[in-house]
């Protein structure tokens with residue numbers, strides 16, 4: 001239905017997990033994809049596996065972000081799509097949470113989103129075209145989970161950030177949207193442990209965890225020229241996890 005031929009797409013945190021799913025979906029629509037990630041080993045391995053370019057980036061470092069985006073503009077001339085996907089989700093209950101725990105997650109999930117999106121929008125505004133898609137979560141904006149109060153605050157914060165910049169850039173042919181994944185089987189999710197995965201599967205009406213490509217497909221649509229009249233919106237992709245009013249409602 002739509003294709004992204006010759007579009008320049010940047011995916012942060014694209015070396016693995018949901019980011020890799022986004023990369024695969026964008027490649028399937030024939031976009032040129034540049035992956036930015038701090039995991040150099042995984043990024044370089046991905047560049048051997050798929051026709052992408054990989055650049056090392058820590059999204060919390062403003063100067064690095066600016067340099068990497070300048071390199072992308074020098075090499076490709078433009079940025080049509082930004083999937084701002086980096087996020088971390090360490091668990092800490094509130095009573096055990098230190099100021100450093102709080103600052104670390106806000107630095108990656110919110111400051112990192114701000115730095116990367118601001119840089120991409122600078123170039124998109126000149127082009128009077130752009131598609132920004134943030135990876136938020138159901139956790140925070142819709143649901144809660146013990147140990148993720150700081151994480152949930154960052155994921156809800158991303159949506160607040162998105163809504164105002166969607167307004168600031170709407171007249172420049174730029175849309176800013178978000179996806180809210182439920183439980184998607186990634187390296188990061190596996191780290192939560194077998195009990196967590198089992199518990200999640202039981203609370204998802206499809207009785208399956210999502211796969212990275214499930215998020216990638218939604219991002220590719222929101223990143224397409226055809227999605228031009230959708231901005232400041234979010235799409236929940238969770239196998240119906242937020243729907244049941246009780247366990248009995250899951251058949």
Ligand code: NAP
Pocket residue numbers: 012013014015016017018019036037038039042057058059060085086087088089108112135136137138139180181182183184185186187188189
């Ligand atoms: P993942 O498997 O941990 O992959 C994330 C990638 O981002 C890793 O390669 C990681 O590198 C990299 N990264 C971390 N911090 C970075 C930084 N400061 N700068 C650059 N790269 C960085 O995570 P995921 O499960 O795919 O999650 C991706 C996004 O989806 C996150 O925003 C997360 O909040 C969101 N999400 C995930 C789920 C889920 O079920 N998986 C659900 C809802 C929302 P290292 O491995 O070296 O840290």
